[in-house]
Amino acid sequence: MKTKIGVLVSGGGTNLQALLDAQAAGGLPSGEIVLVISSRPDAYALTRAELAGVRAAVAVRKGRPQAEFEAELLALLAESGVELVILAGFLSILSADFIRQFPNRIVNIHPSLIPAFCGEGFYGLRVHEAALLRGVKLTGATVHFVNEIPDGGKILLQKAVAVEEGDTPAILQRRVMEQAEWLLLPAAAEMVAKSIAQEKENGYL
Amino acid sequence: MKTKIGVLVSGGGTNLQALLDAQAAGGLPSGEIVLVISSRPDAYALTRAELAGVRAAVAVRKGRPQAEFEAELLALLAESGVELVILAGFLSILSADFIRQFPNRIVNIHPSLIPAFCGEGFYGLRVHEAALLRGVKLTGATVHFVNEIPDGGKILLQKAVAVEEGDTPAILQRRVMEQAEWLLLPAAAEMVAKSIAQEKENGYL
Numbered sequence: 001m002k003t004k005i006g007v008l009v010s011g012g013g014t015n016l017q018a019l020l021d022a023q024a025a026g027g028l029p030s031g032e033i034v035l036v037i038s039s040r041p042d043a044y045a046l047t048r049a050e051l052a053g054v055r056a057a058v059a060v061r062k063g064r065p066q067a068e069f070e071a072e073l074l075a076l077l078a079e080s081g082v083e084l085v086i087l088a089g090f091l092s093i094l095s096a097d098f099i100r101q102f103p104n105r106i107v108n109i110h111p112s113l114i115p116a117f118c119g120e121g122f123y124g125l126r127v128h129e130a131a132l133l134r135g136v137k138l139t140g141a142t143v144h145f146v147n148e149i150p151d152g153g154k155i156l157l158q159k160a161v162a163v164e165e166g167d168t169p170a171i172l173q174r175r176v177m178e179q180a181e182w183l184l185l186p187a188a189a190e191m192v193a194k195s196i197a198q199e200k201e202n203g204y205l
Numbered sequence: 206m207k208t209k210i211g212v213l214v215s216g217g218g219t220n221l222q223a224l225l226d227a228q229a230a231g232g233l234p235s236g237e238i239v240l241v242i243s244s245r246p247d248a249y250a251l252t253r254a255e256l257a258g259v260r261a262a263v264a265v266r267k268g269r270p271q272a273e274f275e276a277e278l279l280a281l282l283a284e285s286g287v288e289l290v291i292l293a294g295f296l297s298i299l300s301a302d303f304i305r306q307f308p309n310r311i312v313n314i315h316p317s318l319i320p321a322f323c324g325e326g327f328y329g330l331r332v333h334e335a336a337l338l339r340g341v342k343l344t345g346a347t348v349h350f351v352n353e354i355p356d357g358g359k360i361l362l363q364k365a366v367a368v369e370e371g372d373t374p375a376i377l378q379r380r381v382m383e384q385a386e387w388l389l390l391p392a393a394a395e396m397v398a399k400s401i402a403q404e405k406e407n408g409y410l
Contacts, residue, residue, distance in 0.1 A: 007279040115339055116321045137363040160365040179327055
């Protein structure tokens with residue numbers, strides 16, 4: 001039985017697209033993306049979900065208490081029977097209470113080789129700005145389980161990407177996406193989905 | 206005119222051997238290793254230097270003031286006309302005063318992908334212990350210029366190495382040496398030696 005996957009997004013959804021493409025190409029045999037939730041109503045990721053025939057929902061983050069927002073997320077995830085949550089460019093912080101309800105069931109991708117350039121304050125272009133400022137020759141991406149420490153959970157997969165002469169944060173960000181994120185995230189999704197499916201088969205769940 | 210290189214060591218000298226082998230194989234055309242100094246009199250690195258026909262000297266660190274030790278280092282380096290200092294498993298900390306005398310002329314190799322697992326307290330097996338403890342899937346090595354911040358100088362070269370199931374710190378250390386350190390250090394030495402040689406040719410020095 002396939003593991004039901006919910007993907008949380010906030011923006012353009014290129015990592016979501018990588019997951020949808022992998023699924024369409026047979027690269028996610030142990031899982032099924034059943035739900036996409038965006039924290040912003042105008043996220044293009046919602047269109048990507050609809051185009052792929054996946055249920056798309058909005059849980060607005062802005063202008064409301066965190067607990068109310070998370071209660072809506074939980075209700076949406078439960079409705080679709082989601083067993084594995086993937087954060088794919090999801091810009092909201094989840095509370096420890098929320099995270100504790102999905103132990104080793106929330107996966108995140110971070111655009112650096114953790115423990116470099118991670119933790120509080122390191123997101124989006126800032127990660128690549130910091131890497132260029134330090135002058136590293138290699139950066140990359142990391143897929144990890146989410147726990148209560150920012151970017152502190154168990155590491156699942158990492159891939160290195162070369163920094164090149166003349167890179168700007170935006171150029172480097174794009175290369176890290178193309179050469180690492182879009183490959184790692186579907187691979188990690190399949191890895192965890194398979195392990196959950198096996199646990200169910202073995203009767204542990 | 207070749208750049209005169211001095212190599213500072215404290216132990217077995219496998220990184221020194223990588224430099225000597227590269228030189229013998231024509232991989233260091235812009236530099237010449239003219240001196241090896243060990244901070245310990247029993248370092249096998251001294252034997253490696255002698256076997257390669259390179260001047261080997263001892264400047265004992267233990268049991269004497271830092272300033273006296275560094276004065277001896279400086280005298281030895283000056284005697285041999287050293288223009289580029291390479292730290293190859295050199296376990297003593299150099300003072301800011303010493304470092305300021307060789308701006309962008311001291312190169313160090315660190316067995317991780319800086320900025321991961323570096324800075325004070327991270328040396329030798331401890332680096333690999335920390336990497337295994339954090340559960341990274343990729344580690345590696347970094348060659349960098351030495352400045353007054355521990356492992357804080359400009360990065361010259363980096364290479365990633367995979368962590369494998371069942372790795373111990375010692376196994377991982379050996380793999381990082383074989384797959385990264387022994388390749389990077391000669392390459393960086395040639396890169397910097399060439400740039401110094403060119404500056405001399407251009408009359409900047």
